Amino acid sequence: MPLSTPDRSQVEPVIRRLNVLRPLSTEARTLLEYAMLEGVQRAGSGEDLISEGDAVDSVRLVLSGWLCRYKTLEDGRRQIVNFLFPGESCDAHAFLLSVMDHSIATMTPVIYTEIKRARFEGLVASDRTLAEAFWCETLVNSAIQREWAINLGRRVAFERVAHLFCEIVERLRPVGMVDGNSCVMPVTQMDLADATGLSVVHLNRTVQELRASGLIVLRDRTLTISDLDALKNAALFSPSYLQLYRRD
Amino acid sequence: MPLSTPDRSQVEPVIRRLNVLRPLSTEARTLLEYAMLEGVQRAGSGEDLISEGDAVDSVRLVLSGWLCRYKTLEDGRRQIVNFLFPGESCDAHAFLLSVMDHSIATMTPVIYTEIKRARFEGLVASDRTLAEAFWCETLVNSAIQREWAINLGRRVAFERVAHLFCEIVERLRPVGMVDGNSCVMPVTQMDLADATGLSVVHLNRTVQELRASGLIVLRDRTLTISDLDALKNAALFSPSYLQLYRRD
DNA sequence: GCGCACTGTTAACTTATTGAAATGCCGGAA
């Protein structure tokens, strides 16, 4: 359903993020803003926006809320392979492949905008900075994916969960969703377990350890990081893969 | 060092792979072939072609040999996050980001071709099918990366190693490196351990288990898969993420 | 109010995986 009151500010996270990745021309910004405002949609929590095996014919951009990419095995085991935060893009250019290799689900109520394939191709064809910004977006996504591989393969549970929290905070900060050293943590421990490759029980144990070590407070769906540097150290976290700052 | 005898057939794996991802126009094929033949290079086994933190200013395409992308933690723990096989591209468009988030190393002697950034940009600007093929290549790479995440996060050691072997065979097959049900396995068990997120000891045990169950023979750097369907079942392997066949 | 589902928490126990160390097997260098 189209949103009743299109509001330019709601698409700002996307513009801002792309602009950090590649400075956008004024026209690019205007064109994109316009296209985004036309396709605004809402989804409830826990919905699949697209599923493994589905064909793709549009690009979705997240305006608010948390989503995840995930894959499942036949017997039900599930791995969240990435989160999607406001300003990020679900699947730029994914229509170049025949079908989705993974699913995308909302973890909170979500507002996103959908740009149909033809429209999107017109946009990126019309402006080089826009095309490059979207490519950067997918490249950063790949880099995050690689960091998740080393997280899952080589960090122990404690470091792994700490690393996830560090990453979440650093990805939420640029879109203004971090207040001091706190942010919302709207997902269940089962989701966190699926993101870190742990069992729910062991994830819970690990969260307790993080609490006991004084690094975090996690209560009432709010994560507070008492000492971010200490948490980063514990997690062996180094944020360069997130490409948070514009290169010169 | 440039290769003494440029030979059109040596760049064929790249052309063939891109052509599966997106049918290339005849001109595109010719242009790319020409550019590739100009930049042919060799590297020995165990060399870093590029390291985490390095700036990127060219695109490398693998003509022969095995490489890997890997990341390390400060204390030396290492995770191979992907392999690179003949026909594949190391870092198309990676120059859009400021620095490498990971390293690329050769695991065997390698022949590759290097196309400088400006040249590469000219190529993809001149032909739409070429640009799309390279984009597809990076998208498939992302899909593989996601499959590795579920492999590392949710498969147990036995399934994990089985899955890696399935993937290797399916990725080598299109470039003619699989002979019947056998292929070379030129890497050490330590490399396989780093790719599967296991310790060397446990990887060795797991390989023994795979042998004992009659699924594989691994000897003299040669992997023979006795019953591929059985191995795929054991691995919960489903090859669609590899995008091996051209979509219609 | 009551029951119910979902989530978080904890315990006890089992299993998977790691780590250190020793052994043997090559193949290459001297």
Next chain:
DNA sequence: TTCCGGCATTTCAATAAGTTAACAGTGCGC
């Protein structure tokens, strides 16, 4: 040939993580 280093293999004890199950808090529908 001998020595040596890299690699595969095995053992054993130690530890990390999974499994099952129970229980408590919370919010929700009725």
